Amino acid sequence: MDRNFVKIFNVINLMLSDKNAALEFVINELSFATKSSLVVRNFAKSSGITVVDEPPLLDLDSPNIVFSNLLVPLGAFQSTIELRLQLIEEVMKYHGLGKYGNQDIRERIRDICLERDITELIHFTKVQNVRSILDIGLNSKDYNGEIAKKHKVNDSGRFDYRTHMISLSVSYPNDKMFYKYRQIDTSQKWAVLSISPSVLWELECLFCPTNAANASISSASDESLYGFEALERLFFQQTNKSRLCYPYDSQAEVLVNSHIPSHYIQSIIVDQETDELAGLSLKPIINPFYYQNREYALNNKVL
Incomplete structure (x- = not known):
């Protein structure tokens, strides 16, 4: 597994104190990103996660902001979409969210x-x-x-x-x-x-x-x-x-x-x-x- 992937996942997962926090992170991430790309929208539609039209304003130390900051050195948003989605999916798997629930x-x-x-x-x-x-x-x-x-x-x-x-x-x-x-x-x-x-x-x-x-x-x-x-x-x-x-x-x-x-x-x-x-x-x-x-x-x- 890619070293950057493991590092970012571990940092974010430590910030997600429980399943509810993980769900909030995934909902926010997909809700922000679905307006950017058809790839992300397709991912969201088949994820089993319900996105929201108006994501909340986030504190600078929130997991979503930290997540975006960790991805900045790896390239522009469009060039890191695949990695971003892989990391979101790993969080979903780990916490049993969306299509990984039940x-x-x-x-x-x-x-x-x-x-x-x-x-x-x-x-x-x-x-x-x-x-x-x-x-x-x-x-x-x-x-x-x-x-x-x-x-x-x-x-x-x-x-x-x-x-x-x-x-x-x-x-x-x-x-x-x-x-x-x-x-x-x-x-x-x-x-x-x-x-x-x-x-x-x-x-x-x-x-x-x-x-x-x-x-x-x-x-x-x-x-x-x-x-x-x-x-x-x-x-x-x-x-x-x-x-x-x-x-x-x-x-x-x-x-x-x-x-x-x-x-x-x-x-x-x-x-x-x-x-x-x-x-x-x-x-x-x-x-x-x-x-x-x-x-x-x-x-x-x-x-």
Whole structure:
């Protein structure tokens, strides 16, 4: 580990007397920095930390001011962003903050994924969105609005009323919705993104046993849709042993808060070759499997 990193972390961590002090430090740091760079904003959105619009005035001997002073000899703000974020993340890990909190719950979610052999989450999107997603990550409708990113959205209505969240499916797309959108404009090309299941235990997620726009889900509290028990409810009626990784309801959803970094994307699947995706670092795979009715696809799956 870099000597500067260790030195700065040790100095700051000694100033953080308890978990509350560490949380205040991280909130202040991210709240000040989110206006400076998209990299920082993306980090904040996937950190599990809620930033504030108006950070407080700080004393000169506060941990945040000391932190900034320690970084000054290493270069200008923009040149030290990566180190700054690494140090903030280390504080979060050490004190169990944000996405590093609730470790017992996160480990149980990971165990469920291993037990059920869940190897991918699925998100479908219009082909013209793919390059941007690979560049800056997958964003919620609200976050794209914040950064003035004009993606071609699937559902302009969003009757789940959680427009700050990204909708994913477990192991197979929501076939009913995917078919509906493809029929609206049959000339529109689509891509399916296969996303690492580690999103489920590393980021902030809600688990919906049916379509999130269903009144029983849209009116439910976030607390009731959070945690390993909520994840297990996606599979409660699934009795087919060969389908352990598939939720009982094909419209079951995972809602992920705000931002999914692009490194979670495992592959891009299309049903036909398209020049719009030529030259990508992640070469698209042509496979019609995810573009069918789920029952038909699973019944005819080649093992």
